[in-house]
Amino acid sequence: MTTRTRILTGITTTGTPHLGNYAGAIRPAILASQDANADSFYFLADYHALIKCDDPQRIQRSRMEIAATWLAGGLDVNRVTFYRQSDIPEIPELTWLLTCVAAKGLLNRAHAYKASVDKNVETGEDPDAGITMGLYGYPVLMAADILMFNAHKVPVGRDQIQHVEMARDIGQRFNHLFGNGKEFFTMPEALIEESVATLPGLDGRKMSKSYDNTIPLFTSAKDMKDAISRIVTDSRAPGEAKDPDNSHLFTLFQAFASKAQEEEFRAELLQGLGWGEAKNRLFQLLDGQLGEARERYHQLISRPSDMEDLLLIGAKKARAVAAPFLAELREAVGLRSFVEQAAAPVAAKKKAAKAARFVSFREDDGSFRFRLLAADGEQLLLSRNFADGKAAGAVTKQLQSGQTLDIRSEAYGFNVWLDGECVAESTAIYADAAERDAGIAALRVALTPIED
Numbered sequence: 001m002t003t004r005t006r007i008l009t010g011i012t013t014t015g016t017p018h019l020g021n022y023a024g025a026i027r028p029a030i031l032a033s034q035d036a037n038a039d040s041f042y043f044l045a046d047y048h049a050l051i052k053c054d055d056p057q058r059i060q061r062s063r064m065e066i067a068a069t070w071l072a073g074g075l076d077v078n079r080v081t082f083y084r085q086s087d088i089p090e091i092p093e094l095t096w097l098l099t100c101v102a103a104k105g106l107l108n109r110a111h112a113y114k115a116s117v118d119k120n121v122e123t124g125e126d127p128d129a130g131i132t133m134g135l136y137g138y139p140v141l142m143a144a145d146i147l148m149f150n151a152h153k154v155p156v157g158r159d160q161i162q163h164v165e166m167a168r169d170i171g172q173r174f175n176h177l178f179g180n181g182k183e184f185f186t187m188p189e190a191l192i193e194e195s196v197a198t199l200p201g202l203d204g205r206k207m208s209k210s211y212d213n214t215i216p217l218f219t220s221a222k223d224m225k226d227a228i229s230r231i232v233t234d235s236r237a238p239g240e241a242k243d244p245d246n247s248h249l250f251t252l253f254q255a256f257a258s259k260a261q262e263e264e265f266r267a268e269l270l271q272g273l274g275w276g277e278a279k280n281r282l283f284q285l286l287d288g289q290l291g292e293a294r295e296r297y298h299q300l301i302s303r304p305s306d307m308e309d310l311l312l313i314g315a316k317k318a319r320a321v322a323a324p325f326l327a328e329l330r331e332a333v334g335l336r337s338f339v340e341q342a343a344a345p346v347a348a349k350k351k352a353a354k355a356a357r358f359v360s361f362r363e364d365d366g367s368f369r370f371r372l373l374a375a376d377g378e379q380l381l382l383s384r385n386f387a388d389g390k391a392a393g394a395v396t397k398q399l400q401s402g403q404t405l406d407i408r409s410e411a412y413g414f415n416v417w418l419d420g421e422c423v424a425e426s427t428a429i430y431a432d433a434a435e436r437d438a439g440i441a442a443l444r445v446a447l448t449p450i451e452d
C-alpha cells in the first residue's frame with residue numbers, strides 16, 4: 001500500500017465566503033482532494049472563530065454558510081474527512097498537552113499577538129489590553145489541529161506560515177520529551193499555492209471583507225450582478241479600445257474563463273466593447289459556472305439537518321483517527337490507568353516490536369558490547385564483553401535471525417545463550433517470577449522477525 005499525502009486545512013468560521021475565497025482557497029482545495037494520492041482533512045475551525053468573534057448568531061450562521069459553500073462547491077465527503085473542529089473533543093485535550101510543552105517565548109513572537117500588543121503600545125494602552133488567552137494560545141490550538149492528524153501538507157495563506165512553523169516546533173518538543181526515540185508527530189509543511197490568483201476586488205485592491213470590496217458568491221444572482229455593476233473601470237466610452245491587462249474586471253474574468261473565452265473577451269475589449277456590456281459578460285460567465293452550485297447551496301441551507309448528519313459522520317471518521325492516537329499520547333505523558341499499570345509495559349513492548357533496536361558501544365578496556373532496547377527505550381538485554389566488534393555483530397545477527405532462543409531463567413532475571421555460551425543478560429530487576437516471565441515474553445516479541 002502506498003501512503004497517501006495527508007492534506008489538512010481549517011477555515012475560520014467568522015464570515016460568509018466570497019468570490020475571492022472561492023477562487024483562492026475553496027476551489028483549489030476541492031480540486032486537490034480529488035487527487036488519488038491525497039487524503040484530505042478539511043474542517044471548520046470554529047474554536048478559532050470564538051477567538052475573534054463573540055457574537056453567537058454570527059458564529060452559527062458562518063459555520064452553516066461555510067459548510068454549505070464547500071459542499072455545494074463539489075466537496076465529496078466520501079473522499080475527504082470534513083468535520084467541525086468543535087465536534088472533536090480530542091483537539092482541546094491535545095491542545096492542553098501541547099500547551100504544557102510550548103515555550104511562552106515562542107508564543108510571544110506570534111505575529112497576530114504581537115500586532116495587538118504593538119497597537120496597544122502605540123495608543124498608550126496597557127500592552128495586554130483586550131488580549132485574551134485565546135488569542136495568545138491561538139497557535140497552540142492550531143498546532144493541535146495539525147498534529148492530531150499527522151498532516152504532511154497544510155495549505156494556508158502566507159499569514160499562516162508562522163503558525164505551521166510553530167506547530168513543527170511544538171510537535172518536535174513533544175517528540176523529544178516523550179517519544180523515547182519514537183516520533184509521535186509528523187512534521188507538517190505549509191503549502192502555499194503560488195499558482196492560484198488572489199482575486200482583485202471591486203476597487204482593484206485584493207478582494208477582502210476588510211476592504212468591503214467583495215463579490216458575493218452564493219447569496220443570489222442579483223447580489224452578484226449588483227456587485228459586478230460596481231466594479232471600478234476607467235472612463236473609456238463604448239467604441240474606444242480598452243486595455244485588458246490593466247483592467248481588474250478582465251483579471252476576474254480570466255480566473256473563471258477557458259483560454260478560448262479569455263481570448264475572445266480580450267479581442268472584444270480591444271475592439272471597444274463598452275464597460276457595461278463587459279460587466280454583463282462577466283456576470284454571464286460567473287452565473288454559468290456557479291449557478292448550479294448556488295442552487296445546491298440554497299438547498300443545503302434550507303435543510304440544515306442533512307448538513308448536520310454529514311458533519312457528524314465526518315467527526316466520527318476524524319475521531320476514529322484522533323481517539324486512539326490521543327490515548328497513546330496520554331499514556332506517553334503519564335496519564336495512565338492505575339489498574340493496567342502492571343500489564344501495560346508488556347503490551348507496549350508488543351506494539352513496539354518493530355522498532356526494537358540494538359545499540360553497540362565500547363567499554364573503556366576496548367571490548368565491545370551491545371544493548372537491546374525496546375522502542376520505548378527500555379533496555380531488554382545487555383551483552384557480555386566481546387573482544388571485537390565483529391564478534392558482537394555476529395551475535396546480534398544470530399539473535400535477530402528468528403532461530404529459537406535459548407533463554408534461561410534465574411530468580412530475578414534471565415540469560416540468553418547461543419552455542420553453549422551465555423551471550424547476554426537481562427538488566428531489569430524483576431520483583432517475581434511472573435514479572436520476569438513478562439520480561440522474557442517482551443524479549444521474544446522484540447526479537448520476532450518482522451513480517452509484512
Ligand code: TRP
Nearest residue numbers: 008009010011012045048142145
Ligand atoms: N488559522 C487559520 C486561518 O485563519 C485557520 C486554521 C485553524 C487552520 N486551524 C488550522 C489552517 C489548521 C490550517 C491548519 O486561516
